[in-house]
Amino acid sequence: MMDQLINYEEVLTKCLSETMPPCQVSCPLQVDTREYVQYISQGNFNASYAKIWEKLPFPGILGRICLHPCETQCRRGAKDEAVALCALKRSSADYTEYQFEKLLPRELPEKKEKIAIVGGGPAGLMAAYDLRLAGYKVVLYEAAEMLGGMLTQAIPPYRLPRDIVIGELNVLHQIGVTILTNSRLGKDFQLSELLGKFSAVLLATGLPGSKKLTIEGDNLIGVLGGLDFLRLALNGEAGIPELIRDRHVVVVGGGNVAVDAARTAIRLKARDVLLVYRRTKAEMRALPSEVNEALEEGVNLKTGLMPRRIIGKKGRVTGIEFVPFKATGEAGMVELLPTDCIISAIGQVAELDFLNEEFAFLAPEGQLEFDSVTCTTKQQGLFLAGDLILGASTVVEAMASGRRAALYIDRYLQGQGLPSTSTLEESSLDESFLNLLNNNISQVEVKPRKVLSNVAPELRINNFTEVNPGYNREDAIEEAGRCLQCECRFCVKECEFLQEICASPLELVRKLAQGEYPPEVPYLCNICELCVKVCPQDLDIGALLLGLRQQMVERGEGPLPGHAFVDRDQDHVNSEAFLLTMSNPERNKVKDGNETYAFFPGCSLSGYSPELTLKAFQHLKNIVSCDGIILHCCGAPNLLIGRRAKFDSMLAGICTQMEKLESTTLVVACPDCYHTIKNHASNIKITTLYHLLAEKDSLRKLSIRNDDRRTFTIHDSCKARWECDLQDAIRKILHHLGHNIVEMPYSREMTRCCGNGGMVPYTDLDFFIRLVERRLADTNNDIVTYCAACRETLSSQGGSAVHILDLIFNQAWGDVLRAEPKTGRERRENQTRLREMLQAVDYK
Ligand SMILES: Cc1cc2nc3c(=O)[nH]c(=O)nc-3n(C[C@H](O)[C@H](O)[C@H](O)COP(=O)(O)OP(=O)(O)OC[C@H]3O[C@@H](n4cnc5c(N)ncnc54)[C@H](O)[C@@H]3O)c2cc1C
Ligand code: SF4
Ligand code: SF4
Ligand code: SF4
Structure with a gap:
């Protein structure tokens, strides 16, 4: 119970010490980058790695392929360039001496409930990790031969080496998740069975299908879905190299799948690869750096065109016609491109064939119905997460969705009510806090971001080995030093007493209110008012502690x-x-x-x-x-x-x-x-x-x-x-x-x-x-x-x-x-x- 006589409330409502910096707000997993980046700047990769694992697993994976929304909001960007947070996360994993096994809790709580998770991609993996750490028995079903979802099925190893994925996903074995691969829902087992056997079921089956072009000729031999092509090519499927080698390949699309398909075709020794996108280069959904790397490797790019018809001979593709995007496609405007192979990477679709008649009500219009906050469905105990409900998203968004689902599964199983959408507050950027931090940005010295050098294009196109070697230690330390450590805590930085006993005034006040400090603590403050001087909110910690001293005297607990x-x-x-x-x-x-x-x-x-x-x-x-x-x-x-x-x-x-x-x-x-x-x-x-x-x-x-x-x-x-x-x-x-x-x-x-x-x-x-x-x-x-x-x-x-x-x-x-x-x-x-x-x- 809060103590009414002392004005804790003022600090609790006004103190900015726990207000998130822009990078953290914009990270779907709300990772506080400041801490791990600061450790790197001190050359302490072990502490940095341990800090990341406190919040999330898989830093080596995310540090390579996360689309890093945190960087888009980084305050440093307003000065020169955003801090390279994603690459720094990777450096942490690259240079740590720790095995993550050592960072896991020694003992997990054991709860009686069993949870089934279907789909071993980022969403399912994250949910399995969180739920197992919370003590649940978790069984993870995966249709493919190995875990990872798109991480192992579609994202090429030149961006994300397989050994990194396999190494980090091993954590699920370590914490005791039961993993059943080659197990497809709808074929090897049914949803009703899961709902009968488990206390809760989470579906995180992603968007495993390639969207079809739906134009004339899209069923000719030589026309492939982008995702299907990547899955087959990366699995070393027989016939795929032959389909590409020495051929003219056209890839249609502008997202990650399209660019990865084009670069993979280059590595499979296509004669030439043309990437065709309907809008402008700047509007492509793939990261600009990925697009540029593709161009460096010899991929040609044409923009402003959309496919109208595929032309073939004897059942095989021979060419594709394009018209300008937004045009009606009249004669004369058509552009015919000869080609032997067309890879259509215009989108991904869900495969819901496991929803038989019994569960048709879950997707009445062919679209799943669910609550986007709680991840629940109309079927009691059935939850959804990841791309399946987000649409084609990103690894970090899918992981955040898996974490959210795990949170609500836990609440559901603990008998706690699930809030309605309106009661859940999303974190957003605190503008006044940002203005406060930006007050002194002019004093920050300009220091450009450390450049990351890739393997030379002429070398990298010969194999699937990693293109980006990451920062060396020294560069990582220097880059981490660019972080402005955006936070308030001005009082803590100035006050030895606060540094000694708390991370922030909010922690101080919470602990005081709960009586968690020894009686000496209120008497350790100099009542010097330096905190008031530096506090943008005019909070007076000394006055609060003085009040507490008076109260202690009244209660006979002081002096x-x-x-x-x-x-x-x-x-x-x-x-x-x-x-x-x-x-x-x-x-x-x-x-x-x-x-x-x-x-x-x-x-x-x-x-x-x-x-x-x-x-x-x-x-x-x-x-x-x-x-x-x-x-x-x-x-x-x-x-x-x-x-x-x-x-x-x-x-x-x-x-x-x-x-x-x-x-x-x-x-x-x-x-x-x-x-x-x-x-x-x-x-x-x-x-x-x-x-x-x-x-x-x-x-x-x-x-x-x-x-x-x-x-x-x-x-x-x-x-x-x-x-x-x-x-x-x-x-x-x-x-x-x-x-x-x-x-x-x-x-x-x-x-x-x-x-x-x-x-x-x-x-x-x-x-x-x-x-x-x-x-x-x-x-x-x-x-x-x-x-x-x-x-x-x-x-x-x-x-x-x-x-x-x-x-x-x-x-x-x-x-x-x-x-x-x-x-x-x-x-x-x-x-x-x-x-x-x-x-x-x-x-x-
Ligand atoms: C080519 C490509 C490149 C990408 N590049 C990036 C990138 O650089 N950065 C980024 O952040 N994101 C990237 N993405 C997006 C990212 O990979 C996805 O958003 C993310 O993987 C979605 O996670 P998920 O767990 O929801 O689904 P998925 O990763 O698709 O995993 C779903 C899993 O469910 C399994 N499954 C499906 N149906 C069944 C069934 N019936 N029974 C059992 N198991 C089933 C699948 O085999 C799969 O393993 C890329 C995607 C693609 C396709
Ligand atoms: S400067 Fe550092 S703390 Fe501030 S937004 Fe960028 S990464 Fe985050
Ligand atoms: S200076 Fe200290 S007390 Fe004031 S808002 Fe910042 S963290 Fe809170
Ligand atoms: S009044 Fe107390 S809390 Fe404030 S700066 Fe001085 S010693 Fe620190």
């Missing part, structure tokens, strides 16, 4: 034992040992209506240096009309560990003290006090010491002798992230003091927490140290801060850091740079000493 130190410090600053409000005896010089100020150094600066605090106070009195000083803590530590009630009462205490002094404005010296009071006590008018110091007249009064002019890097406190005026004031003061400033990339609004934020050191010391080290690694210069806690934190891990007030008021600031941070005890002693020092001065 954690380590926060006892915070309690000790807080007890001290809330006692007579620190609390003090003193008015300035010189006050009331000011006329009514003018601003009057109360100095609020906070517990952090007071604990760091009572001397600096006192000097700052004295200086303040010189530059503004100052009512006095309030020694008090802003309450941030209590707020950060989740003690909201205690924090509220401390805040109320500050208001009371201000009222006592009758000041209009509180002057703080610590960014944390500034942030805390500003955000939680809107009734208090507030500014910082640095704003006042940086004013023109005040700057003149900062007559510090400074012989030691240095180059500093400014560490902006994360609590000053949104305070541009404050950041400017600090830079102005440093400039006035004559120091040189080198900015870190993570500064101002993009600043990083020093590590101390959110009370993290009291939750996990090692993690805290890592955070400090990361911040220190951002610069090689001495650091100047304007938060005493940041200065102490950075110096705790060897950083060379100084407080800006040291530079102003401490002539020996050089000694401070490497000084150890104060211990808790020293801090408390300093706070008390400040109180005593103030009381000793005569302005009660």
